[in-house]
Every structure is written in structure tokens, then in C-alpha cells.
Amino acid sequence: MAEITLTINDKEVKGEDGDTILNVCQKNDIDVPTLCHFDGIPDMGSCRICIVEIEGSGRPRISTSCTTPATDGMIIQTDTEKLRGMRRNVLEFLLSEGNHHCMYCAASGDCELQDLAYRFGIDYIKMPVTPSEESTHVDSSQRYLVADPNRCILCYRCVRVCNDMAGNQVLGISNRGSKAQIISDMGENRGESGCVSCGTCVQVCPTGAILDRRSAYMGRKTEVDTTKSTCLFCSVGCGNEIISRDNYLIRIEGDWDAEPNKGLLCVLGRFSPLYDECRARANKPMIRKDDQLQKATWNEALNAVAEKLKFTDKDKIGGLVSTHATTETLKLFAKYSDDMGAKNVGCIEGPISDPPEKGFDLSDLNDADLYVVVGEDLSEGLHQVVGFLIKRNLIERDKRLVIVNDEETGLIEFADKHLKISELDKAIELCKDAENPIVVYNDEAINQVDKMREELADNAKFFWMPPGINSRGALAAGLDGEFDPDKASCVYVMACEAGDISEELLSKLKKADFVAVQTSYMEPWDEVADVILPTTIWAEREGTVINMEGQELKVNKAVDPPKEVKAEADILNALAEKIG
């Protein structure tokens, strides 16, 4: 790219062809106040705070720096008395138009509008404060967030992330002028709209117009602790920020700097862990006595397990692990079960197929022109973020999406074609015609994809959606086998948070002589366990996981576990010591 030279505030600075004036200023540490601008989403110049003066033949031209391309030789002023006055006016208009009474707002202290008002010394507003009569409806129909249009400054950030970043196409603007308002779908309440609760809009809202219900009033950015970690709820491995205060979990946010999600999260990673997890925590070791689980000390519980494991025939010992665990813990589990000679070991999600692709790069999705999704529903459940990454690319007209699934999935409304599994040949033909096709599949579709792989050879990329969270970690630990409950009389389960267990497996476990469960939550294990060993949850874990791409990602501890809860690895080590 060609280098260009500009004069900003009487200083010569360099930029690149294609930069906006704001880009050049930011690269050269020249401070220009912004409000609607947000790194990573396209600018639209809706707030007019970032205006600058561009010198030309006549009077200096006033223009928004975020949308004006920088050109060679431009002479620009970013901080004149005139500009400051205009910015103050813009702020006054914004403040007068809605309900910006900071002392009642949860965003106070974390509000970009408030920051600017302080910065420009707005201690009173000359014009009458006239909240628009038509926009008084506070929308609280959504489970996880509240949208208050009275606090909205129409910066369009939420609209832009919803459409351009998450590709969900739910948010938009209706009407114009003072009646303009953010809407979901065609003016429906959010709770009834097509909103998938990815929550990206909450994270970008500069004011208190969209608030996370749970964390409102629970602490400002300066009062909370932020821990960068990795989401442990599916194998995408999104980078997240865990917000806590006094060892209490407040909120989860996406990490803008993290690959592959770049700030995006889905409902499972952002909201569900704190809103929807209502199982009782396992916070004390327990032993079953007289058919009742009763509190015990760690020593008693570990002894009981060690004794059973020691004196059971090794062919009768079974091991069941959850891929919520870190790779280190999974490897430790594999090592100890090897040491004991236990062979009947597997993951709760079932045996893992080891795909030929050892890894891939989710950012390749941006370069593809055809997406074929086989067997996987990317609109709900796991891997929703992959769905977002695909959907946002479909805005470009020459990119197509083909769903190969016998069932209806939520992605169909975005798809160009919906094929039955029996019509796989058609999908293969489409891939042959495409320049850069990507096939996204899960374990259910493994046979179909094998066929595609054969026919397409190197002409397509194949993205495997693992069934569990740290499935690649389990593969690395050699835990890809199948656990057969019928052959095990003494079962050791490392369950972590896993709770979605089939009735069949549970009833079979019930029949086993002895079941020890290392778990974070009582349900559903309290039905089958003879010993419960309480262990950490996602926010208390430390280690690494391997995501679907094959990347090793760091999981960091955000809060301390309850007093009697131990980390997975510590329990395994203590047990190994007792067995000897």
C-alpha cells in the first residue's frame, strides 16, 4: 500500500492509502473524540463527534474523520475552538433528546456519552430536555437484556454488529428524525423476534440503552476484575473475558482481541452459564450410606474410592470423562488409567472420530464462496459462533450457503439451497463448481463427508465440529475409545460440568457396583454416585484446551472455588497417591 503524508495539527504524519482520517490520527496517537466509531465494525459517521477541519481553497471544510478517506497532502485540524463548540452542541442535542439522567442509570461510570460530557464540560443543557414521546417503551421482553430506547443515541453500533459482525440481521432502525428508533425484526418485541441472544449488542452499547439484566448495577469497569480466558462450552474455543467482583461472577464478555471469535460469543457462552445454570453445586465430598449421600471428609471420600479401585479387577474398572476438562487433566486421567491397566475408558459424548484434518483456520471462512453444512445445526446448541461467521459472509452476494440435512435447521432462512442427505451428489457438484468451498460437518455426517472428501480431494476444505468441548484435547490424550457401561462394575467419572447425560447411560451406571463421580454439580450424578468428589467449574479452572481448529488455548482462573472444592488434577493426584 502506498504511503501518504498529511499535516495534522501542524505536524507531518504518515498514513496508508485507504485509511480514513481517523485511522491516521489513531496510528499517530492524535486524540480525536469518537462515539459511534467502534474498532472492527464499519464506520458510518452517525454521531458527528469525530469531526475535523480540513483546509482547502475556501473556508475549512468540517467533516467526520471516521468516514472521510485520508488523501496525500491533506491539512487537518482536530482540536480548534470551533470544533470544540460544535462537539459540545452535538453532545447537548444528544443529551437533550433522551433520558440521560446518569444517577439512575446502570451504565453511569461506564458510559461513553457521559465521559464525553465530562470531557467537554457540559454542566447544563441550553435547550429544553424533550424525551421523544413515542420512544418511551422499554423493551424487557428478552430474557437476558433490557433495551431502553430513551437512553439510545442512535449510534447504530448494535445494528452494525448484529448485521455485519454476527450476521444475525435482527436489529434495524425504523422511521426517521426524532422518531427514529432501534427495532428488532419489523418492530417486534425482542423476546418475540428472531434475536438469538448472542449479546454482542450489549457489549458495544456506549450508553445504558442495552443492558445485561444480571450485571446491571453490580459494578463499574473500574470496580470489577476482568480475566481473559477461553469459553468452555463448545469446541470453537472463543476468547472471553470473565468479569467478577469479590470472587463473585458477574458477567461474561467476548474478547475483541481473541481469535477466532473476535469479540463474538453465543448465548451458551455469554448468558447461559450465569443465567441458566440452576443445578445445585457439589461443594462437599459425599459418600453413600444407607442409600443416602452423606457428607464426608476428603480423606474418607478418597479412601473409599481408592480402596474400590485398588481391589477391583482391572477389566471391571471403567473410566468416563467429560471434555469440559483441560487437556492437562485429560492427559493425567489417561496416564493414571493406563497405569492401573483400565482399558474401558471413554468420553461422555461417546467415541470420537479422528478426522484426517488435524486442524484448520476458522478465518478461512471469510475467503470461501460456498459453505456446505452437513448434519450440523449451527443456529442453536454448540458452534453457534461458526454460524455467525458464516452468516456475516452471506451479506456478500456471490457467497452461497447449502444445508445438507434431513431436518429443518435455523440456518435455512439464510441458505440458498436445502438438500436432503440423499441428495449429497448435488452438494458435491456445487462444490466442484465453486472456487473455494468449505464443508462444515459433525460426527453424525462422517460417512457422507468421507464420500465428499474422496470426490473433492483437495478442492474443498473440511471443518470438523467436534461433539464435545475439548475433544481434540481428548484425542491428544488418547481418550478416543468407547466406554461400555455393561462391562464395568466400578466406574470412575470425571464429569466436570457435564449434565446432559442420556437416560440409558444413567440407568446402566445405576446398575454398577460402585460409581465415583468427580463433578461440579450434583445433578444428575446424585442418582448414581456412591462417592461425590466436588470439583471446579469453568471459571475456576486453569490450563489449556485444544479447540476445533487444533489451536491450544489458555483457560484462566477468574474466581476461587468454594472452600472444600478441589481442582480436577489435584483430586486425581491425591487419589493416585492413595492407590500407590
Added chain:
Amino acid sequence: MEKVVEEVLNRHNNNTSILSVLKDVQEKCRYLPEEAISQVAEGLGVSINEVYEVATFYSFLSTGLLGENVIRICKSTPCFLKSCDVIVETVEKELGIGIGQTTEDNKFSLQLTNCIGACDKAPAMMINDKIYGNLTSEKVIEILKEYK
């Protein structure tokens, strides 16, 4: 309805101008129902919101069913300075409806509009496609009689 929209889309063959498509649909259907908006979005390959945004932005497009005769009173600066509020009041009183409403017999809808380019004869209004200027209360009453 579905057929009408399809016909319009075919006529605009591959033209992605949302506004001109919506204008034609409105002409045929008298308003833009949600189904029509969804259909247009699908036909043009854009998101539903994008179409809805255009449909609600312009005062000459309507997402609600309108009466047989649509009265649009200009609210832009020259008309405002020439007391268009008196004209609005008169029409409201004559028809017994407020701004944005339609009479019970579905004969009239009353709306405010941005500039209709008749500033030289402010205050002005439009009934359907016809412009009436230099309005006074008496004149408005006379004009409305023609349509009743």
C-alpha cells in the same frame, strides 16, 4: 398480494433499488404489509430490516393500511411558518381523525409529510397525487367536500 409483489420484482429484474420496488408495490397494494416487505427482501437478496428501514423512512411509503384518499399535509419550514398547524387542525376537525389515523369508513387517511416542493404556495397539502396550495381553513373545507 404475493403475485403483485412478484410481478413488480420481475419488472425490476435484477435491479436492487429498494425504493423504486417499494414505490411500485405501494402503488399496487396501497400500503406495504409485512409479508410484502419480507418478499421484497428475499427477492432483492437483502435483509428484511434493510427494506423495512426504507419503508418507514419515507413519508410517502406506509406500512399501515391507508384509506381511499390519503391527505398529506406538509410540515416543512415554509409551510410551518405559514401556519400549517391551522390546516392540520381544520382537517382533523372536519374528518374527526388525528394525524396518522384513518376514518372509520376507510375514506380518508391523514398524514404529515416532509417538503413536497410546493413552498411557493405554502401552506400546502396533497390529496392522493394532487397538490393544493395557498390553503386557508375555508379552502380546505371546500376541497374536502369534493372527496366526501
